[in-house]
Amino acid sequence: MQLELRGITKRFGALTANDRISLKVEPGQIHSLLGENGAGKSTLMNVLFGLLHPDEGEILINGEVVKFHDSGEAVRRGIGMVHQHFMLVPVFTVAENVVLGFEPTKSLNRVNYKKATEDIRNLSRQFKLEVDPNAVIENLPVGLQQRVEILKALSHDAELLILDEPTAVLTPQEIDALMAIMRSLADAGKSILFITHKLKEVKAIADVITVIRLGQVVGSAEPSASETELASLMVGRQVQLVVEKSAFNPGEDVLEIRDLVVLDDRGLLAVDHVSLEVKAGEVLALAGVQGNGQTELVEALVGMRHVESGTIHLNGKDITNLTPRRALDAGIGHIPEDRQRDGLVLSMSVADNLVLNTPRAAPFAKRGTRNLGAVSTNAEQRVKEFDIRTTSIRSPAGSLSGGNQQKVIVARELSRDPEFLVASQPTRGLDVGSIEYVHNQIIEFRNRGKGSLIVSSELDEVYALGDRIAVMYEGRISGIVNPSISRESIGLLMAGTSMEAAGV
C-alpha cells in the first residue's frame, strides 16, 4: 500500500502537536519515524489510525484521499496498528485474541474455534510468525505477545502496519527476531511505519527515516547517517551520546548484599539469594528484562519491601528491613522506577516535590511548622542548578514535561548528598537531551567517590553508565561482567543462559 500524508496539522488549543507534516510510505518499505517523546509521533499515528481528526491536511491511500472517522474505518482500509501497550486479553488464548470482535461463527452464532485456529496457523506460516494458537496470552513472553498483536493486525488484511515503539519491552534477542519479522513482512509487500526514538534500531532496519521535532518534519535521513547526526537532528542541537567518565577508581565496598531473599506481591520468590557488592566510586549497572526481580530488589534496598532473609549493609551498617524513612536517613538516595507513581506528587508544587522526603529537615521546618520561605529558596536554587524548566516553582509537578519531572527527582535525591544512589530505569521515557543530562549527573555522583546501583533494561544505558554489569534473570544474578563484553553475550545472560554458555 502506498500511503501519503499531506500537510497534516493537529492542534490542541494553543498547542500545535502536528504542524504541516507530510510523508510518504511506499509499498514494501520500512519507514521509520524518529522523534523525541512529545515530538508529535503518537498524535500523528492517532490521526492516521482514525482516533483523532486532523485540523488540516489529508491522508492519501494509493493516491486516493481518504477520511477516517474512527479506527474501524482505518482497519478496513488496511491499516493495522501494534500499540506500545498490548491490547490483549491476558486470560484468552492466542486464537481467541486474534479473532476477538471478528469471530468466525458456526450455526447458532457459536464461535468456530477450529476455523479460528486454522486461520492463525495459516497466517503464521505465511509470514513466519511462529506462535501456538492455543497458548494463553499471560503465559507467553512479551516478544510472543507482540507477535500476536502483529498477527491480529495481519488477520484484518493490514497492508500498512504501524508499530509504535515496539522494542521498548523486548530483550535484545527478541528485538532481533522482531527486526527479522519486519523485514520479511516488507519483503511480502507490506508497508511498515516504525515509530521509535532508538537510533540503533532505526539504522538497522529502516529504508527511509523521517525525523520530527516539535510537531514538524525537520528532515529525512538515510540509514547510513551516523547516530550522532540523527540525534542532533532529533534534538535540534549537538548531543554527546557517550558519557565522559573518568577512570574507574574503585574504593572500599559501600553496599553489600548477602543472600538476599525477597518475595513479590503474590508471595512468590522474586529475589533468590542474591549477593552483590558495590564499591565507592563505582556504578554497578543491573541489566535484565523487566520483571526478573530487579524491582523487588530495589524496593528491598530502600525499605519498601520486606526482606525474608539475607542482609544489606551500607558502609558496614546493617540496613536490612529498615523503614523507608530510616533507609533514606541512612543515606540511600532513590530514583524510583515509576516517577509519577512513586517519585512525585503531581498535584503538588515543584517546590514541595523538591522537599518531598525531607520536609522535616532543617531549614525546611522547625518544631513541626514548615518554613515555606526556606522551601522556596531551596526550590529556586535547585531549579537553577539542575536546569529544571518550569514556569514557576509553584506550578504543579504534573505540568512539567517527563524530562523535567525526572530532573526534579534527581535534584531532590542528589542534593540530599546521599551515601549511595539507587536508580531504577532513570531515563525511561526521556528524550535524548534529558538522558544525556541524567547520565552526566549520575557519573558526576560516581566521580565524587560515591557508589550507585543503576537498574536498567536499556542496554545502551547499561553500557554508558556501568563500571561493572550485573545481569539478573528470574531473581538470580546470572552473571557479573565487565562492560567490554559483547551485547550478544549480555543478551544471552538476560535470557537466562549461564555464564559459560554465553561465552563469558
Next chain:
Amino acid sequence: MSNDVVITTDAIEPTEIKPSLWTRYSSANPLMVAALALVLGLVFGAIVIATTTPVVLDAWRGMFDHWNGIPHAVFVTWNNVSAAYRDIFTGSIVDPQTFWHSLTTGKGWTASLTPLSETLTYATPLIIVSIGVGISFQTGLFNIGANGQAVVGGIGGALVGSMIKMPTFIHLPLALVGGIVGGMVCGAVPGVLKAYTGAHEVIVTLMFNYVTYAFLLYMVLSTPFQQPGQSNDISRTIYPTAVLSPLFGSSSGLRVSFGILVAVAVVIFAWWLLDRSSLGFDFRVTGANPLAARASGINAKMVVIVVFLISGGLAGLAGYVQVASTTHYIDGGFLIGDAGIGFTAITIALLGRNRPMGTVWAAILFAALGVGGRNMQALTSIPLDLATVIQSAIVLFVATPVLVKEIFRLKKAPTSLLTLSTTGWGS
C-alpha cells in the same frame, strides 16, 4: 482504546498564561463552579416548588378557564417561588424591614439580629465537624463516622460538664477537652483497625455510628448520667460553669454563643495544620499519592491513626459545642436523623473542597438554608424538606463540575483541571 489517545505536550515549553479578568470569571475555576452550583440549586428548588405546591398546580390546571389564565398561573408561580426564597432569606440572614426599623428607632435589635444569630448557632458545630471531615478527606481517608464521633464527644463533654463542679476557667476548657477525647476514642478504633489490619474505614466508621447510638441510649438511661428523678432518656444538665454562654450575654436574647470562638480557633488550627505544618504536609502527600508518600518515608500507619484522632477529636468537639451552646443536656435523640451534623458534614466538606475557609462558607450556607427553611415552612405551605432538596442539588452540581461547565458553557480552567476533592472507596 481511549488510553491511546495520549495528547503529549512534553516538548512544548510551558509558558505562563496570564488569564484576563473575563477568562478568569468565565472559566471553570472551583469557586466559580461552586457559585454556579448554588444558582443551579436554587433554580432546581424553584422548579420543585412550582411542581409540588398545590396552589401553583391549581393555577396551571385552570390556565384555559379564563382569558388571562396563563398570566395568572405565571403570577402565582412567581409569587410562591419568590415568597419561599424571601422567607428563607429573611429567616436566616436578615429581614430588611425589621432591620431598618431597628436602625431608625434603635429598638428591636433582638428581633432583627435573631435570624443571623440562629444561622451562626447552627453553623458553629457544623463548621467544626466539617473541617475535621475535610482533613480526613484530604488525606484520602473517608471518615463517615463523624456523627458517631460527635455523639461520643457530646457524651464525653457532658460527663465532665455535669458530673464535676469546678470554676468556669477550668471547667469549660476541661469539658471541651472531654468532648475532644470522646471523639478521639471513637475515631481511634477505625484508625487503628485500618492501620494494623487494613479494615476499610468506610465500613468501620459507618457501622460504628450505630454502636454509638446504642452507647448513647445506654448512657442516658443508666444511673450516674441520667437526669436524677427521671425515667426518660435524658442526661443530667451540665453546670453553668461548663456552658458556652451567649456571646452578647443571656439578656440579649440572641443564642449565638462563645462556641463561635471555638470554631474560629479550629479554623486557624486547620489552616496551620494543612498549610503550614510538617504533619499536614504528610497528610496531603498521603492523600494525593499514597505510593509516593510511602517512598518518601512517610509512615502510613501513623498518618492514618493521627488523621482519625484529629478528625474524630474535632467531631467530638463539635458534639460538645452543640450541647454546651444549645440544650445543655443530651437526650436519646441527640444528633439523630435530621440533626445528624456528622452526615451533613460530609456534603459540606465536599462543597468546601475540604479547605478550612471553603468549609466555613459551605457550613454557613447549609445552616442558613436550614434555619431559613424553618421560617419558610412556618410562613408558607412549602415544607422544610425543600431546604434539603436545595442543599442536595447544590452538592450534586458541585460534584459534577463537567455538568456545570456544560450548562454555563465555561471554558477550560486556565491553570489546572478540576478535581473532585475526595477519593472515596478505592483509596
